[in-house]
Amino acid sequence: MTGSRARGTSRATADSTLGSAWRARILVIDDEPALAELIDRTLRVAGFDSRTAGTRRDALAMAKEHQPELALIDVMLPDGSGFELCHQLRDLLPELAVIFVTAKDSLADKLTGLNLGGDDYITKPFSVTEVVARVNAVLRRLGGEPADLSGRIGIGNLVLDDDSHVVMRGDRELDLSPTEFRLLRFLLENAGRVMSKQQILAHVWNYDFPGDPGVVEKFVSQLRKKLDEGEPPLLHTVRGFGYVMRESA
Numbered sequence: 561m562t563g564s565r566a567r568g569t570s571r572a573t574a575d576s577t578l579g580s581a582w583r584a585r586i587l588v589i590d591d592e593p594a595l596a597e598l599i600d601r602t603l604r605v606a607g608f609d610s611r612t613a614g615t616r617r618d619a620l621a622m623a624k625e626h627q628p629e630l631a632l633i634d635v636m637l638p639d640g641s642g643f644e645l646c647h648q649l650r651d652l653l654p655e656l657a658v659i660f661v662t663a664k665d666s667l668a669d670k671l672t673g674l675n676l677g678g679d680d681y682i683t684k685p686f687s688v689t690e691v692v693a694r695v696n697a698v699l700r701r702l703g704g705e706p707a708d709l710s711g712r713i714g715i716g717n718l719v720l721d722d723d724s725h726v727v728m729r730g731d732r733e734l735d736l737s738p739t740e741f742r743l744l745r746f747l748l749e750n751a752g753r754v755m756s757k758q759q760i761l762a763h764v765w766n767y768d769f770p771g772d773p774g775v776v777e778k779f780v781s782q783l784r785k786k787l788d789e790g791e792p793p794l795l796h797t798v799r800g801f802g803y804v805m806r807e808s809a
Contacts, residue, residue, distance in 0.1 A: 587626060589631060662683060720741075
């Protein structure tokens with residue numbers, strides 16, 4: 561490979577669960593614990609070796625220990641700017657790839673991040689599958705080997721493989737209908753966020769007009785029975801608001 565940013569690949573023992581023999585090291589830096597954990601889990605399911613940090617100080621310490629090949633950096637951190645952190649991390653790891661993740665979506669902010677050497681810029685809100693796709697794209701563009709499992713998302717011991725349409729809860733394969741599969745995928749893509757019945761109707765049933773919320777209740781009930789059988793519940797009802805995928809406390 562050529563170019564100042566080209567990097568070699570790292571090899572690791574094949575992961576028996578995900579079937580991936582190559583795992584890029586990723587550092588997720590975000591001060592929202594739930595979001596950082598969601599991104600971290602999704603990256604791990606996709607085959608990456610991921611770690612998290614919530615502050616600049618923790619990020620620098622973790623970078624020295626973990627030696628990441630790519631960092632996902634929130635621009636607004638409690639102890640300073642993610643833009644400044646990018647400089648500090650690059651001083652430590654000159655070949656580090658950087659994707660800024662932030663709610664600041666103005667063109668000026670995006671240009672600042674890219675001009676500072678960011679390889680990509682993702683604005684909130686986003687789907688976790690988009691994050692994996694962007695990570696793969698940056699690794700590919702910079703000469704690395706992207707994980708080939710970007711179609712997998714999950715939470716806890718639940719994994720949904722969008723390519724094979726297989727859903728596993730631990731070592732148990734779930735038998736889902738096409739609608740149940742689409743519903744689960746939408747809820748997983750928005751894990752940690754409460755989705756209203758109308759949002760679910762719009763995205764799962766493609767209704768651009770008010771539909772029957774009873775349909776959502778029916779399919780959520782069916783999905784919950786299959787999903788949570790003999791396991792700690794993952795699909796929760798938030799009364800008066802909707803439904804959310806998250807691990808039980």
